[in-house]
Amino acid sequence: MHEFGVAAALLEAVEARARGRPVRALRVQVGVLQRVDRPVFDQAFALVADGGVADGASVEIVEVPVEVRCRDCGAATRADELVVTCDGCGGHDLELVTGDDLVLESITVAPTPQEVG
Numbered sequence: 001m002h003e004f005g006v007a008a009a010l011l012e013a014v015e016a017r018a019r020g021r022p023v024r025a026l027r028v029q030v031g032v033l034q035r036v037d038r039p040v041f042d043q044a045f046a047l048v049a050d051g052g053v054a055d056g057a058s059v060e061i062v063e064v065p066v067e068v069r070c071r072d073c074g075a076a077t078r079a080d081e082l083v084v085t086c087d088g089c090g091g092h093d094l095e096l097v098t099g100d101d102l103v104l105e106s107i108t109v110a111p112t113p114q115e116v117g
């Protein structure tokens, strides 16, 4: 279950940033190469977050397309799948720029009692 690994890694980043404050929502950038199945991910995240700071938080996933850069001609190629051939020169020496991302973009925390008071 790949999604559990993604959910666990994401929760770790959320907890580090939340520092004990309850998290209401989070926004995460996920590369299409992660092939995250949304319903499975939602289940996985609900399970790993259960009882913790992100219990019940809503998750917004922003899909990041694949982008590769050619080491020969420098051209960038964007696609929804892994690219193996450069659009510019037809070369195969490509560097993955984005597509396997897993980036916690932002979290929304509930105000602590001190902040409310």
Ligand SMILES: [Zn+2]
Binding pocket: 070, 071, 072, 073, 074, 075, 086, 087, 088, 089, 090, 091
């Ligand atoms: Zn090229």
